[in-house]
Amino acid sequence: MSKFAKKKKGLPAVNTAALPDIVFMLLFFFMVTTTMRETELVIKAPQLPNATEVKKLEHKSLVSTIYVGKAKDQVKFGSGDKIQLNDKIASVNDIASFIYAEQEKHNPEEIPYMTTSIKSDVKASVGTIYDIRMELRDINALKVSYSTRSGDIGLNTK
Amino acid sequence: MARRENSEINAGSMADIAFLLLIFFLVTTTMDVDSGISRKLSEKPPENYEPPIIKMKNILEINLNRNDEMLIEDEIKKIADVKQIAIDFLDNGGGIGKEVDGVAGTACAYCNGNKSEKSSDHPNKAIISVQSDRGTSYGMYITVQNQLLSAYTELRNRYAKNHLKGKYAGKSYDDLLLLSSNDKENKDLKAVIKEVKEAYPQIISDAEPTK
Numbered sequence: 001m002s003k004f005a006k007k008k009k010g011l012p013a014v015n016t017a018a019l020p021d022i023v024f025m026l027l028f029f030f031m032v033t034t035t036m037r038e039t040e041l042v043i044k045a046p047q048l049p050n051a052t053e054v055k056k057l058e059h060k061s062l063v064s065t066i067y068v069g070k071a072k073d074q075v076k077f078g079s080g081d082k083i084q085l086n087d088k089i090a091s092v093n094d095i096a097s098f099i100y101a102e103q104e105k106h107n108p109e110e111i112p113y114m115t116t117s118i119k120s121d122v123k124a125s126v127g128t129i130y131d132i133r134m135e136l137r138d139i140n141a142l143k144v145s146y147s148t149r150s151g152d153i154g155l156n157t158k
Numbered sequence: 159m160a161r162r163e164n165s166e167i168n169a170g171s172m173a174d175i176a177f178l179l180l181i182f183f184l185v186t187t188t189m190d191v192d193s194g195i196s197r198k199l200s201e202k203p204p205e206n207y208e209p210p211i212i213k214m215k216n217i218l219e220i221n222l223n224r225n226d227e228m229l230i231e232d233e234i235k236k237i238a239d240v241k242q243i244a245i246d247f248l249d250n251g252g253g254i255g256k257e258v259d260g261v262a263g264t265a266c267a268y269c270n271g272n273k274s275e276k277s278s279d280h281p282n283k284a285i286i287s288v289q290s291d292r293g294t295s296y297g298m299y300i301t302v303q304n305q306l307l308s309a310y311t312e313l314r315n316r317y318a319k320n321h322l323k324g325k326y327a328g329k330s331y332d333d334l335l336l337l338s339s340n341d342k343e344n345k346d347l348k349a350v351i352k353e354v355k356e357a358y359p360q361i362i363s364d365a366e367p368t369k
Contacts, residue, residue, distance in 0.1 A: 130292070145196040
């Protein structure tokens with residue numbers, strides 16, 4: 001009888017040896033998908049307008065971004081709409097060289113597919129956007145995307 | 159000397175280290191896809207270029223002033239009206255379309271509009287011109303653009319649903335775009351999308367803003 005008597009045991013501990021593997025798997029996933037924020041904003045983070053007819057921008061590497069909004073440091077830069085290229089506040093005339101520099105990074109056959117994404121604050125004025133558009137037209141960078149969020153358009157004019 | 163050979167390294171804290179890294183990447187990761195209203199700018203016209211003469215009835219004129227108020231064809235309108243006005247204008251089909259690839263233009267067979275003499279002749283002749291002020295807010299400008307685009311999308315959806323034949327019959331334009339984003343190399347699909355786009359080509363012009 002005593003041969004079959006069960007010894008009383010507590011619950012066996014869960015084997016956690018595979019835990020690091022699981023965590024590493026997740027870690028690699030996030031390491032691969034992560035993109036570090038490349039540019040630091042010198043302007044106040046633009047509040048993008050809402051729109052319903054949005055298109056996703058594909059091929060992130062072919063997108064160059066122009067930021068428009070009010071400067072964070074208004075004492076230094078003034079209070080009007082400012083244009084940020086890379087990580088500096090620039091004037092409209094610098095856009096051409098900025099786009100050329102972006103185009104340098106790519107093969108010539110990719111250049112027609114390059115898109116300029118304008119991330120502008122809802123409160124910016126159309127005049128500034130028009131100036132940017134004219135610069136882009138002059139250097140034949142014709143694909144433009146006005147960056148928006150998808151949402152209620154009624155909020156744009158408030 | 160009692161020396162233990164091959165003592166195992168304690169791997170118990172490995173998970174902690176991995177967690178720490180994991181949390182770091184979780185926090186820094188951004189997965190949002192950039193999206194927006196995409197437009198193709200017109201090319202720079204050559205010097206002493208004379209713009210073609212266009213009949214006034216083929217242009218829908220939208221003016222925005224610096225107080226974000228809107229005139230359409232010289233009448234004050236609200237944002238909510240823009241879409242319907244644009245649809246009525248584009249879909250009017252009151253005349254004969256423009257010549258495409260040497261084939262003379264025909265009347266618009268798929269238009270459901272009023273066929274009014276005073277509005278546009280054909281969707282491929284209908285131009286929407288948006289003139290804003292330099293002081294107009296960007297939000298207002300985008301709102302108007304968005305409403306115009308949604309008018310085009312609605313017309314294209316309708317055309318695709320009613321007039322496509324064969325494999326893609328009954329599909330809307332949105333459905334077709336969705337299919338094509340999953341199947342980029344499909345030539346038939348591209349041709350169909352092109353057909354729908356050409357039925358209602360997007361002709362939105364941005365006039366130079368007033369000062």
